[in-house]
Amino acid sequence: MVPTPNNLVYERPEGFTDAPTHYCPGCTHGIAHRLVAEVLEEMGVLDKTIGVAPVGCAVFAYNYFDTDFVEAPHGRAPAMATGIKRVLPDRVVFTYQGDGDLASIGMGEIVHAAARGENITVIFINNANFGMTGGQMAPTTLPGMKTTSSPNGRDVETQGYPIRTSELLATLDGAGYVVRRSLHDPKNIRMAKKAIRLAFETQVRGLGFSMVELLSTCPTNWNLTPVESLKFVGDKMAAYFPLGDYKISSGVAQIKV
Amino acid sequence: MTRELWEGNQAIAEAAVRAGLEAYFGYPITPQTEILEYLSRRMPELGRAFVQAESELGAINMVYGAACAGVRVMSTSSSPGVSLMMEGISYIAGTEIPMVLVNVMRGGPGLGNIAPSQGDYNQAVHGGGHGDYPRIVLAPASVQEAVDLTMLSFDLAEKYRMVTMIIADGCIGQMMEPIQFPEMKPVVRKDWDWATNGKMGKRERRLLTSIYLDPYEEEKTNLRLLERWKQIQANEVRYKEYFMEDAEYVVIGFGTAGRVSLSAVRAARQEGIKVGLLRPVTVSPFPSGAIEDLAKRVSGMLVVEMNSGQMLEDVRLAVKGRVPVEFYGRMGGVVPFPDEVLGEIHRMASGKITADINPRDAWYERMVAMK
Structure with missing residues (x-):
């Protein structure tokens, strides 16, 4: 074991395994993973947490968290999480899903999980494309944005408009906490962590469905450098997908974290 | 015990309850809806889980989740609904966890009709979901046999960690016959060495998945499934x-x-x-x-x-x-x-x-x- 230096200020959270992640350089999945692991550790719930991995870039999320994990079919993570939570209501159950998984093929499952007020937490990574399959258009792809399946830029006349998932789910009475945050700079990362904490606190208090949407980068498929990607998130994505609190139920509003 | 007159669908539902069913997830479709309706009352009164899902896709994946947690879980549907569930069935088979599914078959293909049919034999026995996987399929010919096979199905599913289907048809589901129920079994949450139910300070983390990115590992899984299938062929033909x-x-x-x-x-x-x-x-x-x-x-x-x-x-x-x-x-x-x-x-x-x-x-x- 490596001795701990006296000036240690940063280390791997207990919620992580030792596995190095497979994510591309500059991708913010690693930051999102770390925030979730830190929150679960700080809440002392790692031992009773069951994660549900998606199909997409985060399909291997289960290799990185030191908790029980299951791997869902594409888009079905909220249904699987429902099945687990309904038979193990004292456990902490979360899904970690991308925008293709959650907002395209899994839109039915996420809407109804929220409508039922399932006591689960959803970490929703919005990077405006299908990452794992090589950068195709997603429901979150911005108008005019070029992807491998919208090579001339997303034409809203034929390919429709992006879906603002947080705003949509916030209309449902079963949703206790629905917010959008971003991972493009330290300030926003700190705000994202606070939101993730509040989402899990919502769950352990039985206050209904909680979701944190995280605007994220995809430098590889966007054909941008990591730094350019962060700027794209802050300037372009946050303009279409405004950061903010879309649903904070009266019960959740009383939680202090 | 006395004999009672029961409709097939409701009898299947009550049999599952008596077998220790801990969670049910379903969606309405004729001619099996009475199972869902019956359990919507019966499961909550026993403090057990019941969810009417948004679709058969939702239902089968709720089953998948609860099965990963290691509890006795079931869904039921009829032909078009079972087609929708095929994705989940394949995943559950690939994850090697137990699950019971009842298909009260109706006329097809397509929307077909709601009359009794056996048109899903190939789907149940030979095909259905993607990939190579065996499954146990039971076919009752009376309401009593539907009750008995429902009880048995959970034991078989757990013993072999295998998808177990009951294929009935609209006749069996809708007909009323005098039957005798077995005694109510208590709900027993077994301490499976594979269930993802939280470490709870007792063990290392567990993972349940159907992904084997290395083809040689996937082939090993295929072989493991076949090995169990050989045992089933030797011991469970009825x-x-x-x-x-x-x-x-x-x-x-x-x-x-x-x-x-x-x-x-x-x-x-x-x-x-x-x-x-x-x-x-x-x-x-x-x-x-x-x-x-x-x-x-x-x-x-x-x-x-x-x-x-x-x-x-x-x-x-x-x-x-x-x-x-x-x-x-x-x-x-x-x-x-x-x-x-x-x-x-x-x-x-x-x-x-x-x-x-x-x-x-x-x-x-x-x-x-x-x-």
């Missing part, structure tokens, strides 16, 4: 025989078709025709050995199904051309009458059948001529 002691001819049919055939066999016996009935109870594993043995001692076989001859192919594989195999089927939700099957028994016993003609082709010609 079938019923009727009037077989001196039979020169045998009728083979499962579920409702087998039951209708039994009436025809009884009528033929009254006429002095030495005919018996073999009714597979497990259509997967299929009683191939029993049928192969029969092929050595009877003069002909008649397969009766409520489809276009799906089980027929499994019978022919077992018979290996040793004796003529005839076929009679009704499709699209049409249930054959015993008289129709009796007519086929007459034809078989007349001695004019041969093994040279494809039985499905011959049946098709007769069907077209009849119309």
Whole structure:
């Protein structure tokens, strides 16, 4: 074991395994993973947490968290999480899903999980494309944005408009906490962590469905450098997908974290 | 215990409860909706989980989640709904966890109708979801047998960590018959060494998945499934025989078709025709050995199904051309009458059948001529 230096200020959270992640350089999945692991550790719930991995870039999320994990079919993570939570209501159950998984093929499952007020937490990574399959258009792809399946830029006349998932789910009475945050700079990362904490606190208090949407980068498929990607998130994505609190139920509003 | 008059669907639901069902997830579809309705009342009153899902996709994946947690879990549906569940069934099979699914089959393809059918035999026994996976399939022919097989299905699913399906049809689901229920079993949450139910300070983390990115690892999984399947084939084949002691001819049919055939066999016996009935109870594993043995001692076989001859192919594989195999089927939700099957028994016993003609082709010609 490596001795701990006296000036240690940063280390791997207990919620992580030792596995190095497979994510591309500059991708913010690693930051999102770390925030979730830190929150679960700080809440002392790692031992009773069951994660549900998606199909997409985060399909291997289960290799990185030191908790029980299951791997869902594409888009079905909220249904699987429902099945687990309904038979193990004292456990902490979360899904970690991308925008293709959650907002395209899994839109039915996420809407109804929220409508039922399932006591689960959803970490929703919005990077405006299908990452794992090589950068195709997603429901979150911005108008005019070029992807491998919208090579001339997303034409809203034929390919429709992006879906603002947080705003949509916030209309449902079963949703206790629905917010959008971003991972493009330290300030926003700190705000994202606070939101993730509040989402899990919502769950352990039985206050209904909680979701944190995280605007994220995809430098590889966007054909941008990591730094350019962060700027794209802050300037372009946050303009279409405004950061903010879309649903904070009266019960959740009383939680202090 | 006393005998009570129960509808098939409700009896299946209560049997599952008595087998220790801890969670049910379903979606309404005729002709199985009474299972969902019954459990929507029964499960909450026992403090057990019930969710009416947003779709069959939702239902099967809720089942997947609860199965990963290690509890007794079931869903039920009918043909079009089961088609929607095929993705989840394949994942559950690939994850090697137990699950019970009841398909109260109806006429198809497509939206079809809500009349009794056996058109999903191939989907249940041979196909359905993607990838290589075996599954156990049970076929009841009465409400009592539906109760008994529902109880059994959970034990088989858990013993072999395998998807276990019950294929009934609209007749079994909607018919009322006097039955005797087994005693209520307590809910026992077994401490499975695979369940993802939280570390709880007792163990290392667990992972349940159906992904094996390395093809050699996936092939190992395929082989592991086959190894369990071999055990199932050796130990779990079930079938019923009727009037077989001196039979020169045998009728083979499962579920409702087998039951209708039994009436025809009884009528033929009254006429002095030495005919018996073999009714597979497990259509997967299929009683191939029993049928192969029969092929050595009877003069002909008649397969009766409520489809276009799906089980027929499994019978022919077992018979290996040793004796003529005839076929009679009704499709699209049409249930054959015993008289129709009796007519086929007459034809078989007349001695004019041969093994040279494809039985499905011959049946098709007769069907077209009849119309």
